[in-house]
């Protein structure tokens with residue numbers, strides 16, 4: 206393993222820390238002595254780790270497998286490959302694996318982050334041939350079989366890249382701070398902060414001593430508080446449905462100056478229906494369930510502009526202090542670093558065995574991979590695809606080690622489920638369809654089953670049972686800043702609705718597409 210010098214001031218690996226200057230109590234001689242001791246230690250450590258990399262039976266050094274990303278795909282691969290006579294290094298820029306399907310619960314204060322995430326190191330603790338590194342991968346040198354992180358260079362014999370997907374704002378990155386998407390724990394906490402803060406600010410603005418004109422954001426005398434969710438795929442639908450539950454039930458009787466039940470929740474979708482990946486019948490049922498929960502659904506409506514505190518749908522400007530983005534995802538930028546063909550969304554066009562063209566020992570899996578099924582349909586960006594591909598690559602590596610022929614990947618679609626809110630969901634298992642309470646129970650059961658860690662499963666089950674009975678949402682904490690971007694200013698300071706001026710250049714047309722992270726039919730920019 207080749208170490209790279211850490212940039213000055215970075216969290217230090219060996220060379221960075223030893224090379225740092227300017228510490229007043231650390232003179233030159235001490236520095237040299239320390240460096241020598243350090244060098245000896247690292248040589249010993251190197252020898253130790255080399256010894257560990259030897260196969261005890263053959264005394265040959267074991268093949269090195271590097272896995273980038275410990276999401277659904279990477280983690281599945283790591284657990285299976287750990288059973289082979291190889292040395293595995295799992296690199297992730299986070300120290301935890303996130304169970305993304307439950308992120309919306311953190312964003313809407315139903316669960317705490319620790320209940321849907323687990324440390325990667327802990328998950329892989331029982332595999333002594335697996336090393337976990339908290340590092341961000343920035344590049345690859347495929348000719349020399351090297352992975353380049355911000356801190357070091359890792360050598361590999363087999364490489365698996367499973368770095369997932371990220372938000373896509375269709376060329377309007379300036380919208381990101383105005384309308385956050387939901388992909389990480391940090392995103393979920395930011396959404397939670399904005400949602401809960403909006404209620405608090407509305408309550409404050411509507412205090413009796415404030416003059417009548419200021420009451421623009423909520424309450425009996427002002428405009429209702431409005432939330433806009435852009436994108437009617439699974440993530441947009443579950444966010445809108447759960448926001449409605451919070452506003453219309455969870456906070457009842459807690460405020461004195463506003464009535465949270467007056468809150469408007471808008472779901473804006475550019476296509477003709479929500480949950481477009483499901484049958485038309487299920488889409489219609491999902492829309493009905495959303496309406497029953499109090500969500501205003503606008504399909505075939507294009508978002509044309511976003512500015513602080515407002516979203517434009519065509520020529521209509523809708524004031525919304527909280528705007529959430531669930532309209533598009535793009536593949537991790539690491540795909541572009543491989544120098545092999547990618548699709549318009551940045552996904553790597555993999556071979557049928559999941560390797561990349563010209564590099565049979567480099568595999569790309571999960572949301573970063575683009576592969577058609579046997580009917581020529583692109584595999585969706587969902588957890589089961591990533592999990593099955595992680596499994597498949599492990600099997601392929603085992604076959605390579607035994608000089609067995611490789612097999613082409615085949616996805617077994619066991620069905621899909623989307624939750625909408627309390628006791629509301631849709632499910633499609635082949636030709637068999639389900640909606641409402643039963644679909645919701647199936648969704649609940651499957652998601653609890655797949656959560657990592659017995660403790661997490663138990664806690665989430667108890668939390669859900671409790672909030673089902675009481676409507677309570679136990680993680681209603683506002684952390685971080687107490688300012689809300691685009692919060693309407695008192696009249697006289699900011700125009701008719703008090704919303705900040707139009708964002709320059711934010712005028713291109715955007716389809717609030719049905720595809721979001723869970724459907725992950727990534728929508729390319731509309732040009």
Ligand SMILES: Cc1cc2nc3c(=O)[nH]c(=O)nc-3n(C[C@H](O)[C@H](O)[C@H](O)COP(=O)(O)OP(=O)(O)OC[C@H]3O[C@@H](n4cnc5c(N)ncnc54)[C@H](O)[C@@H]3O)c2cc1C
Pocket residue numbers: 273274275276277278279296297298299301302303305306307308309340341342343367368369370387388439440537539570571572573586587588589591622722723725
């Ligand atoms: C809000 C939301 C809800 C969803 N709901 C569902 C659902 O209900 N059902 C379903 O099947 N699917 C759902 N999905 C989709 C599902 O989560 C993804 O398809 C799945 O996570 C893809 O797995 P992956 O291994 O490809 O990537 P991920 O699970 O995203 O893992 C990628 C990993 O790579 C790491 N990483 C990224 N870049 C780097 C880098 N440069 N260096 C080091 N590490 C890096 C990340 O930290 C992460 O740990 C949802 C997704 C989201 C965002």
